[in-house]
Amino acid sequence: MNMAVPSPLQGFHGHSLADQSRVVLMNRVDTKFILSIRQLDRCLSRLQGELTALEMDGRRLFDYDTLYFDTPERRLFLDHHNGKLNRFKVRLRHYRQTRTTFLEVKKKTNRLRTLKSRMPLPLAALGDSTVSDFLRTQADLPAARMQPALFVCYQRATLINPMDRERVTVDTKLAFHEPNRSRSIALPGLAVVEVKAERKADYSPMLERLLWLGCRPLPFSKYCIGSSLLFGSELKTNQFKPVLRAIHGICN
Numbered sequence: 677m678n679m680a681v682p683s684p685l686q687g688f689h690g691h692s693l694a695d696q697s698r699v700v701l702m703n704r705v706d707t708k709f710i711l712s713i714r715q716l717d718r719c720l721s722r723l724q725g726e727l728t729a730l731e732m733d734g735r736r737l738f739d740y741d742t743l744y745f746d747t748p749e750r751r752l753f754l755d756h757h758n759g760k761l762n763r764f765k766v767r768l769r770h771y772r773q774t775r776t777t778f779l780e781v782k783k784k785t786n787r788l789r790t791l792k793s794r795m796p797l798p799l800a801a802l803g804d805s806t807v808s809d810f811l812r813t814q815a816d817l818p819a820a821r822m823q824p825a826l827f828v829c830y831q832r833a834t835l836i837n838p839m840d841r842e843r844v845t846v847d848t849k850l851a852f853h854e855p856n857r858s859r860s861i862a863l864p865g866l867a868v869v870e871v872k873a874e875r876k877a878d879y880s881p882m883l884e885r886l887l888w889l890g891c892r893p894l895p896f897s898k899y900c901i902g903s904s905l906l907f908g909s910e911l912k913t914n915q916f917k918p919v920l921r922a923i924h925g926i927c928n
Contacts, residue, residue, distance in 0.1 A: 684721040685833055690731030699836050699843045699872075706790050707871045708896045709886050710919070712926045713848065716867040719885050720846075726881040727835040727844065732773065737831045739772040740847075743855070744899045746825035750911065753825075756900050757915050761786035764815040765899055766822060768797065779807060781814040790872075824855035826906070828898050837881065842873045844882045852902030861905050865927045868896055894919055 711719070729736050745766045746752045755763040765782040780794040793814045795806070808819040829851050835844040846869050851862040871882050896919060904913040904920060913920070 684717060684724065685729060685736055687721075687724040688727060688729040688736075688835065689724075690736070691728040691836060691838075693730065693732060695728075696730055696834065696836055696843070699841050701841070701843055701872050701874065703789060703791050704872045704874060705788070705876060707883065707893050709869045709871075709891045710894055710896055710922055710926065711867050711869065711886075711889075711891050713865055713867055715889060715891065716846065716848070716869070719869070719882075719889055719891075722885055723835075723881055727837055730834040730836075735773065737833055737848075740828075740830055740832050741770040741772065742828045742898070743768040743824055744826045744828070745822040747821050748823060750825070750903075753900060753903055753911065756784075756897060757912055759915070761788070764817065765897070766811065766815065766817065767899070769794075779810060781811065783815065826899055826902050827853040827855055827857075828902055829853075830898075835882070840873070840880075842871065842880060842882075845870045845872070850898070850902075852898075852906055854906060859906050861902075863923065863927055866923060868898075894922060 730738075732738075745768075752764055752766065756765075761784060763784050765780075767780050767782075768777060769780055770777045777797050778794040779797040780792060783791040783793075785791060793810075795810050797807070811817045811819045811822070829849075830847045831849045833846045835846065836842065837844075846867060848867050849862075849864055850866060850868065851860060853860045869882070869886065871880060873880070900916060901919055901923070903911060904916045905923075
């Protein structure tokens with residue numbers, strides 16, 4: 677059964693996965709915002725003539741499951757917290773509707789660009805040497821030391837600007853889980869909007885609209901924020917306090 681598309685997302689013209697392939701943006705600059713669902717509706721309602729929405733089989737919201745990996749000492753989390761550039765995230769991302777899974781490495785460079793590399797991965801291949809080769813080549817990380825650290829699920833709508841190489845992702849219904857599911861936290865009132873482009877655009881409809889609504893960019897990492905929410909008593913989280921306070925203000 678297809679999930680009903682909530683207003684105002686249903687007011688956008690649709691585009692196909694093939695259309696979206698022209699803005700893959702594996703090397704990009706990112707600008708992120710967090711806002712309430714009410715703010716999100718106000719934002720989207722004024723952009724229906726400027727952006728188009730990914731549509732597959734009548735669906736415009738898609739389910740994502742992501743399992744993040746880290747070393748036992750949380751090296752990747754701490755690198756981000758401490759502001760290290762040329763840092764990495766390692767994750768398995770599963771797209772429920774297309775039943776595909778990728779092993780992905782995201783790198784934040786010292787020029788504040790995001791580089792993403794990925795390989796299709798049947799779950800049975802986790803122990804295969806190709807995984808070790810991929811991690812060593814992309815991030816110089818030892819596969820043998822990586823372990824499940826955080827599970828994240830959410831729904832995503834993807835918008836593109838037909839006039840420019842810009843992609844916008846809108847994530848809602850975020851939930852974070854310890855890999856063994858012993859601890860969980862959900863943020864149903866929060867939306868995360870990310871504007872992705874090859875370079876800073878002279879004009880971005882989404883950025884203009886968000887700024888008009890009074891939203892300001894915030895650094896938001898699902899892995900780091902989810903880990904801080906679930907394991908804050910066990911991890912160093914000082915650098916994430918402004919984002920955590922903003923989330924509390926939106927969700928409470």
